[in-house]
Amino acid sequence: MQSYTTCKHPNIKKRGIISNPSAMLSAMHTRLFPKLKARYTVLIYMVGSDLETNYEMASGDIREMMEIGSSWGIHIVLETGGAKKWGLDFIPSDRKCRWLVQRGHLQLLQETGNANMDMAETLGDFITWGIQQYPAENYVLILWGHGLGPIDGFGGDEHHGNHKMKLVTLQNALQRAYQVTQTTFRIIGFDACNMAGLEIVYALRHYAEYLVASVDYTNHNGWDYKTIIESLRQMPALTAPKLGEIIVNSYRLHSREHGELQDLQQGVIRLDKAERIVHAVEAWSQVLLERIASEDSFDLMRNDRTRCEDYAEETDMVDLADLSGHFGRSFGCMQETHTIQEAIEDAVIYHMKTPEHPKAKGISIYFPKQDQERFIEKSMIYQHHDFSVSYKKLIDLYSLIMIKKDYNGIYHHMK
Structure with missing residues (x-):
């Protein structure tokens, strides 16, 4: 299985020397015990869009993920696509890829062609595959890309017209995956703008317990993935509401570290309400x-x-x-x-503004x-x-x- 490295987190392998033993052990555990239930599997559907092509925002977030990576009991599974150019040069722009995020590198799991990431079939297939390949007690789905509310939707695959995924299409994707897996998420989160509308809350009510999203713009720095993943690793008994609160608070601090002090909103919403x-x-x-x-x-x-x-x-x-x-x-x-x-x-059980x-x-x-x-x-x-x-x-x-x-x-x- 091919693995990739970045200059920020070198994982140089020389004969007789293991430069990153913890990453090697985690990868070995995944190969030997792929069906053992983890505590959390986090599925990240990353529609790179022009946010990546023009600003390398997705690559920046992936670097944050690789600072911690997966560990025993925590699977961080990523699908990339939808951008004409990636800042991380080992991520191809002409096809979608599925990765296991490890400490210091991405482990390539599968290449899946250039299907439109704004289609229900594409998202539904990733969710189904992720749940089947990485069983866990708790699942989190993070949707990364443009967010334009309930009408113009989410995503923005540059290879297929940048049309975005309409709300009914998103709902269809979740329904497709649920019909196969009979599994719901603890949290569905949007690292995207304007996706805390009631229409979206209502559309997702059967597929997750909580929604984490913003009614407003989401700043260019996005979520703080290092803190999110580290919190999952450090706190074995972490509940979904507490995880949602960590996502919200770390986003606020992360934004301020990047000089963004205004128009910060993010909340945790109970979908059963x-x-x-x-x-x-x-x-x-x-x-x-x-x-x-x-x-x-x-x-x-x-x-x-x-x-x-x-x-x-x-x-x-x-x-x-x-x-x-x-x-x-x-x-x-x-x-x-x-x-x-x-x-x-x-x-709304937690709201930052x-x-x-x-x-x-x-x-x-x-x-x-x-x-x-x-x-x-x-x-x-x-x-x-x-x-x-x-x-x-x-x-x-x-x-x-x-x-x-x-x-x-x-x-x-x-x-």
Whole structure:
């Protein structure tokens, strides 16, 4: 089995000399006892995208992983692809590769062609293979790449048009893997921007216990993989909530070490609470649909939207607790609003934010504001989500009205 080294962590092998005995023992253990259950298997699906081609961000994170690497009881399994060029020159750009991350080097496990990493089949196959090859008591899935919220999705394979994986595609990938393995994750985490939306929380609810993600941008330094892997190695009884907290706190410190002091958000969300929030959103949306019977109602709604805590103009994501509060006061549905806010508080078990986000509560939702040219297109995509029926209807109606008001100067009452 071929192994690779980097100049940062040399693993030079000379005749009669073992330069890295701990890595050799770990690799030997993997070959001799591949089916023994580890405590944790961490699967990292790394869609390098232009983040790697232009900035070598993925390579930087891989170097962090190799500072600790896998150990007895901890498997760190990585799939790379989706970038036209890799900063680590031993990672090929023309095909996907699967690696076991060792201390000081990557151990090549498999080369799998150049399939589109934004497709359900590709992600689903990696998850299935990883679970079958590296059985464990606990599984973590980390999705690395661009994050554009529930509509434009995750990933960005440069070899296949950089289209991103839509939310329904991601859901399909997880479903495919689950049907084969009957295994769920302790944590699904996004080392990506804008992926803590309620739509995403709800879509993942059957496949993991916790989501670790940000409602906002994720800084270029990304997660602190050295601290994450070292914590798994040092604390045998580490629980998923505690691991989530470590991911969040280490990201904050890691960002500050790289000079990033603002727009830091990251949270840990209980996915078994997703249905409670969505049921509350459904009841709230039903009231709103009953009460927006005039042009003035939509103007009020648009004005409220501009005052909300929101994130990333291209995604049109807004803090759900704040949005529900504004609409609740304007449309007389504060009882439904309080139900939403209580459900969010129950679901978000840990939330880190910097002071410029005082109203942020850790879960966002799509509501159109900036990207007017795509209001209708985005609404059409949104209707395919497994989500609140009444909220989807509200988004569709609002998008249509805003387009007609802004571009035609007329109001059409729509049933």
